[in-house]
Amino acid sequence: VSQKIYFTPGPAQLYPSVEAHLKQALWEDIPSISHRSNQFRSIYQDTVEALRELLGLPDNFAILFTGSATEVWERLLQNCVEETSFHLVNGEFSKKFYEFGHLLQKKSLKQEVEVGKGFEVADIQVDYKAELIAVVHNETSTGVVTPEADIQQIKQKNPQRLVAVDMVSSAPYPQLDYRLVDSAYFSVQKAFGLPAGLGVWLVNEKCLAKAESLENKKFTTGAHHRLTNLWKFFEKYETPSTPNVLGIYLLGKIAQDMLREGVANIRKATDRKAQILYDFLQQDSRFEPFVQNPKHRSPTVIVANTVANAPDLIKKISAQGLIMGSGYQTFKEKQIRIANFPAVSLAAVEQLREALAQS
Amino acid sequence: VSQKIYFTPGPAQLYPSVEAHLKQALWEDIPSISHRSNQFRSIYQDTVEALRELLGLPDNFAILFTGSATEVWERLLQNCVEETSFHLVNGEFSKKFYEFGHLLQKKSLKQEVEVGKGFEVADIQVDYKAELIAVVHNETSTGVVTPEADIQQIKQKNPQRLVAVDMVSSAPYPQLDYRLVDSAYFSVQKAFGLPAGLGVWLVNEKCLAKAESLENKKFTTGAHHRLTNLWKFFEKYETPSTPNVLGIYLLGKIAQDMLREGVANIRKATDRKAQILYDFLQQDSRFEPFVQNPKHRSPTVIVANTVANAPDLIKKISAQGLIMGSGYQTFKEKQIRIANFPAVSLAAVEQLREALAQS
Numbered sequence: 001v002s003q004k005i006y007f008t009p010g011p012a013q014l015y016p017s018v019e020a021h022l023k024q025a026l027w028e029d030i031p032s033i034s035h036r037s038n039q040f041r042s043i044y045q046d047t048v049e050a051l052r053e054l055l056g057l058p059d060n061f062a063i064l065f066t067g068s069a070t071e072v073w074e075r076l077l078q079n080c081v082e083e084t085s086f087h088l089v090n091g092e093f094s095k096k097f098y099e100f101g102h103l104l105q106k107k108s109l110k111q112e113v114e115v116g117k118g119f120e121v122a123d124i125q126v127d128y129k130a131e132l133i134a135v136v137h138n139e140t141s142t143g144v145v146t147p148e149a150d151i152q153q154i155k156q157k158n159p160q161r162l163v164a165v166d167m168v169s170s171a172p173y174p175q176l177d178y179r180l181v182d183s184a185y186f187s188v189q190k191a192f193g194l195p196a197g198l199g200v201w202l203v204n205e206k207c208l209a210k211a212e213s214l215e216n217k218k219f220t221t222g223a224h225h226r227l228t229n230l231w232k233f234f235e236k237y238e239t240p241s242t243p244n245v246l247g248i249y250l251l252g253k254i255a256q257d258m259l260r261e262g263v264a265n266i267r268k269a270t271d272r273k274a275q276i277l278y279d280f281l282q283q284d285s286r287f288e289p290f291v292q293n294p295k296h297r298s299p300t301v302i303v304a305n306t307v308a309n310a311p312d313l314i315k316k317i318s319a320q321g322l323i324m325g326s327g328y329q330t331f332k333e334k335q336i337r338i339a340n341f342p343a344v345s346l347a348a349v350e351q352l353r354e355a356l357a358q359s
Numbered sequence: 360v361s362q363k364i365y366f367t368p369g370p371a372q373l374y375p376s377v378e379a380h381l382k383q384a385l386w387e388d389i390p391s392i393s394h395r396s397n398q399f400r401s402i403y404q405d406t407v408e409a410l411r412e413l414l415g416l417p418d419n420f421a422i423l424f425t426g427s428a429t430e431v432w433e434r435l436l437q438n439c440v441e442e443t444s445f446h447l448v449n450g451e452f453s454k455k456f457y458e459f460g461h462l463l464q465k466k467s468l469k470q471e472v473e474v475g476k477g478f479e480v481a482d483i484q485v486d487y488k489a490e491l492i493a494v495v496h497n498e499t500s501t502g503v504v505t506p507e508a509d510i511q512q513i514k515q516k517n518p519q520r521l522v523a524v525d526m527v528s529s530a531p532y533p534q535l536d537y538r539l540v541d542s543a544y545f546s547v548q549k550a551f552g553l554p555a556g557l558g559v560w561l562v563n564e565k566c567l568a569k570a571e572s573l574e575n576k577k578f579t580t581g582a583h584h585r586l587t588n589l590w591k592f593f594e595k596y597e598t599p600s601t602p603n604v605l606g607i608y609l610l611g612k613i614a615q616d617m618l619r620e621g622v623a624n625i626r627k628a629t630d631r632k633a634q635i636l637y638d639f640l641q642q643d644s645r646f647e648p649f650v651q652n653p654k655h656r657s658p659t660v661i662v663a664n665t666v667a668n669a670p671d672l673i674k675k676i677s678a679q680g681l682i683m684g685s686g687y688q689t690f691k692e693k694q695i696r697i698a699n700f701p702a703v704s705l706a707a708v709e710q711l712r713e714a715l716a717q718s
Binding site: 008010018022066103196222223243245246275 | 365367369371373378385389394426428429430434436459462463464478485546548553557580581600603605606684
């Protein structure tokens with residue numbers, strides 16, 4: 001790999017061991033093995049076991065693979081919503097999930113806060129018809145985090161509804177209590193530091209039962225990636241069609257490496273690096289954290305307002321090999337986004353801070 | 360890579376230059392670059408241009424990316440069929456596409472021939488309601504090919520219907536006249552010799568117009584991967600969500616390598632290797648080609664009946680590092696499948712023939 005360091009919020013910096021695992025995968029012919037072989041089944045199983053341990057995921061959850069986390073939005077709506085989903089919208093990605101509901105002819109509802117803000121649980125008014133509540137742990141577009149305790153409180157207040165958690169740009173950071181979550185999902189090119197092309201869908205038996213009931217009522221739940229079919233194949237550690245075998249292999253290896261490092265250590269290091277960046281953004285008058293409320297400041301995707309023109313600043317810093325993300329859509333000119341994923345070391349974060357300080 | 364040679368019909372033997380391109384991709388940080396960057400747009404464009412030249416694909420076709428070829432079945436049905444699709448079923452894969460129609464609440468119809476047989480154009484009775492005809496160039500399960508001329512005749516007889524061609528396990532071998540085809544698709548882990556995790560969907564403006572008309576009539580055409588959305592992003596060489604960037608990069612590189620080798624040479628070499636294998640299967644009394652009619656014998660996936668127990672034979676031959684595919688489902692015990700993809704050299708095919716002769 002080159003000497004650049006990517007602080008982009010996805011695709012992102014590769015986890016340091018990816019290259020070695022890729023070489024090993026080629027040596028073992030992983031891209032050529034049959035997805036109906038014992039060898040593949042054992043790769044799928046290894047990946048599941050490592051992820052279960054890393055995330056604290058109980059046995060009543062399946063771990064399923066899709067083409068992307070975006071596809072998971074579609075599959076959740078098709079399989080877990082008969083009529084009404086309820087979306088907590090606080091940025092572009094939570095909004096897109098809400099819009100998917102209408103594209104799929106559901107009566108999706110939303111509660112929205114201004115960009116840069118998070119939700120206070122007391123203010124959330126879930127529609128009584130909602131079958132599923134969609135909440136984002138980490139909004140990649142705005143850098144707003146919803147603390148795990150708040151997510152769990154939402155479920156405690158709505159025990160009869162399914163709760164689905166977007167942790168696309170934060171897993172494995174969030175320490176969710178999976179007794180109070182029914183589904184969660186992420187993609188591998190963010191905090192796992194892998195090449196894009198694989199979505200990971202964690203889903204429990206309640207979601208499966210919902211999909212079964214929808215199929216009994218003759219709803220369309222999809223084709224190869226309908227939940228009942230994905231789950232049926234999962235039970236033998238297979239997939240309905242040829243998956244991204246190499247991606248599944250690499251995900252398992254990185255999850256094992258993260259276990260070796262210790263997920264508690266990874267979380268601590270993430271917090272420490274985030275603190276360094278937020279402290280800097282508050283101390284240097286040319287910057288400020290976009291998210292005002294410290295409680296809602298994401299540890300994994302840090303968004304800052306800039307006095308300088310943001311694209312110019314990004315270009316200037318990139319000359320030193322430090323690649324930051326640009327502000328999302330309308331914020332392109334006046335914001336930077338800095339991914340603080342496990343693949344980015346403390347030293348790299350300090351280097352970026354110095355570069356920004358001297359910019 | 361190891362010393363094994365994979366004759367499996369997908370995932371399959373990697374194209375010889377894949378490893379070098381992977382190394383180069385890591386060197387250039389391809390897995391870390393933004394899918395909204397100029398660098399990504401130019402990768403997408405390079406891949407499109409190489410594929411256009413390789414396949415002879417005119418400008419009225421878009422080249423779109425999905426998670427798999429299986430996903431393309433779903434997207435074709437959602438976007439190009441209001442009520443009725445018509446499927447020429449001659450094996451497990453063509454049958455699954457037909458079944459997807461019912462899962463997606465279309466009135467899908469089929470005409471079926473016995474496994475191991477192909478269709479004679481004169482016998483095909485397309486239902487008058489059919490909006491789309493699904494034809495398989497190469498049935499991976501049975502090794503039956505539908506010659507390009509026959510596919511084109513189907514369109515000539517049905518000019519007002521869309522014709523979609525499955526070339527999952529044959530592209531870039533088939534020399535289709537894309538004036539007489541409306542859509543075609545493949546996955547990269549077959550004849551392109553790449554790691555799995557990317558579907559490639561070739562689709563023309565008539566298909567786009569159909570999707571637009573369905574959306575005007577308030578049909579659900581999908582979410583992020585609805586045809587109108589994929590096409591809109593394609594026009595700027597982007598994708599609706601983060602795609603398998605590395606897969607798209609590698610596909611472009613392999614397509615360029617194949618152009619350097621010359622697609623006519625690749626086709627000639629494929630024919631020659633197929634001839635060697637079919638000749639052997641006919642000469643050795645312990646084998647016979649599963650497909651009786653020479654016209655319908657696939658050049659890229661060669662299926663043989665075996666006198667010996669097929670799993671035993673596969674195991675025996677694999678001890679020499681030559682990995683054959685097993686018979687599909689109910690044929691597991693008495694058939695072998697041999698992929699004759701470009702990644703498998705003439706020398707490798709001769710080595711396999713010798714191993715089978717001495718088995």
